[in-house]
Amino acid sequence: MKYAAIEKKWNKLWRKAGVFEPDFKRAKKPFYNLMMFPYPSAEGLHVGNMYAFTGSDIYGRFKRMQGNDVFEPIGLDGFGIHSENYAMKVGQHPARQAKISEKNFYRQLEMIGNGFSWNEKLETYDPTYYKWTQWIFVQMFKHGLAYRKKKAVNWCPSCMTVLADEQVIGGECERCLTKVINKDLEQWFFRITKYAEKLLNDLEKIDWSGKVKIAQRNWIGKSEGALIRFPLVFSLLTSDVNKGARMGNVAVEIFTTRPDTLFGATYIVLSPDHEIIEKVKAQISNLKEVENYILDAKKKTAEEREEAMEKTGAELKGIYAINPANQEKIPVWISDYVLAGYGTGAIMAVPASDARDFEFAKKFNLPVRKVVLPKPLFSIVRNAEDLAAGAKQTLRVAGECYEGSGELINSGEFSSMDSEKAKWEITKFVGGKRKTQYRLRDWLISRQRYWGPPIPMIYCEKCADAGKGERKEMPGWYAVLAKDLPVKLPYIKDFRPRGSGVSPLARYPKFFKAKCPKCSSIARRETDVSDTFLDSAWYYLRYIDPKNNKEIFSDKLARKWLPVDMYIGGAEHSVLHLLYVRFLAKVFNDMKLTHFDEPFLKFRAHGLIVKDGAKMSKSKGNVVNPDQFIKKFGADALRMYLMFIGPFEEGGDFRDQGILGITRFLARVEKISLKISKSLKAGLSESSEIFLHQSIKKITEDTENLRYNTAISQLMILLNHLEELPEIPRKTYETFLKLLAPYAPYISEELYQMFSRKKTFGKKDSLHLSVWPKYNLKKVIEESFYLVVQVNGRVRSTIKAKRGISQLEAEALAKKDNNVLKYMSTENLKKVIFVPDKLINFVL
């Protein structure tokens, strides 16, 4: 078969007939089958992308043949640092490069044989698209969910822009792997923390890959604890150093998840940028030393802090805190092991119950007071091994730091209380507050780059001076009026970032000069652009109505098609895209823009394809280019081979030789068409009929569960079977092609149309809109089975027997078998285990 010609022909015919375009208004069973859209670069589609797309498409085709009106859109996530960096690398302007990449990507995406609804394609850099990205920003601002704030943020020195916490992976920039540093900058944030609880709880109600849910749960990082105030006293204010004196009502509030250990708090630690340091400066006797430490800490990057590992710190001499549980006067330290952005930026240190505090206390020779003892060991000791484990635990306790729960000691009236219970009793006793704390931080949305949607905000100095503004908390700031959207990204020659902390757009007065929407004085436009992840956080909404210029999408269509029924993509987006998209869906729902608050009912993460056991990378030169394989073997063969390598959700190892098996398989599928019986009445033998139905069942179930590798294996087994028949009924062959259709769409259609006498090809004629084969449960069960006969659990024989035989019948059969008799005698028979239609085991 000439693959290239067939593929070309069907791409044309399918598109002309609109085989993969659902009827948006009239669809009876809408099924939104979505695949994460790619970031394009002219290097083109990677075999890993194709792997993901194919897996998604097989599911879509399967659902379509099961009678659903499947919508499988495609587009490009072409705005953002990724595309811009690539453009810079090849010395091209991002806007021009986008056009080149677009062409290349769409060419490849058409080649891989997916049933895309091309009419609804979109690109995030298209002004008709980003108009609505900006509109969303405006809504966020108006609802108090977008705000500006100066704080220490992540800065990538290579990309020359700030990054969100989610885009810093292990201290490195997610895009270019450069070490990220801290910078104090005023930036735009989205208040995702407001949705922390909802984002966490609603994980329960969605059907998503488990590992993604776990990653999100960890990222949100909920912990229950207490806020406790430690009053400060100052020795300089009084001659009586031991007693100290209080200055006004200064206190440090700390957050802890272990208020039960309060009596063991022997010092407190503030993060170096804690605001109270400034307030009590005058009372610090070793101010110079403290200031030096603060400076040093600021200079350190996250990496250096990690590498150093050893704890550092400085005592605020002259200042003490009062432990509210026992009124003890304890020292106050600062250290960079306490994070400014979490809790209150201050902790109580309980070295006996926290490994980090213990390490710190050891280094600076601070007191350790044990307050929790593990529950008596004997209660968990059941056998010798437990005893050994118990011994280990004792050792850990002897190591003076025990982080578990247990029974309190040295804790005043709370001594001997269960530590879990004591948590809230002690909190109450010292007048603390229960507090739920999240690890999640707000989403930093501004980027100091060119290739993105300009943030649609205007700053008016005059209004700011007068204390006016669209929102009270941000004087001077106004959203661009809806009628003025989109704020078009101008074509500028000098688009490269310079690392000055502002976007290249800030060099173009033509762009940033604006009129205040309120007072009409000369004002300044925001020159930063928004994060690419905002573009992709809502694209699934736009697909259903991409040409709508009046509203972001039609509510009527949204109600029909949303939320997305099946979403497939990479697990690397667990706490990036997949978190942002859920956040915005919840916001939209609260704004009454949509009727749902989870965007994707079902999400499955595909696995990773490696090459000859190693990760593919350009530097290793082992990147598989799908174009070559498609040219040589055809798209069908590559699709099927990719799916055959291993379980879709786990990925697999690509070996060049492996595709030959699939090529042979497809050639044989064509070859057996010569054996199709001339007579339409011809049927299958009973055993073949059973086998066919078993195969339909397995392939249906495996495809539904994304176990494509075993579905293909069953197709092969079925083909092997059909090859042995002298002739094949036409209906059986058609059934086979239908089962094959999602996997090898071109060849199956070509062979299917051999029977067609029509001159023209219409939508309804396509194999891909035919009805998926059904299996008859009665026909799945065979009459006979192989009875496994065991003696003492060892297989001694297998005997063909009739299904449904009784234990007595089975015993009688087994006892006739010579080999079985060799190993057993009836006298010492202790027990007989019988598993109907499976096995009989004689225990001696």
Place this chain on the structure above:
RNA sequence: GCCCGGAUGGCGGAAUUGGUUUACGCAGAGGACUUAAAAUCCUCGGCCCGAAAGGGCUUGUGGGUUCGAGCCCCACUCCGGGCACCA
């Protein structure tokens, strides 16, 4: 350090969730066709003993539960991924 996965022939991987380990495919060996090669077709392939029938061993290691364990439990080793001073 913590949290998830995983370890099965020469290789990619199957195994009805406790019931014949190694399906399907790749690679390999032997044969048929051919002047020859490729392609195709047929046969054989876990390891050890055996001519065969058959037997013994075998799912990273060690133990346990069970009539029976790749699958369940305990301890450990190695590999991959995520988080990482989050109090």
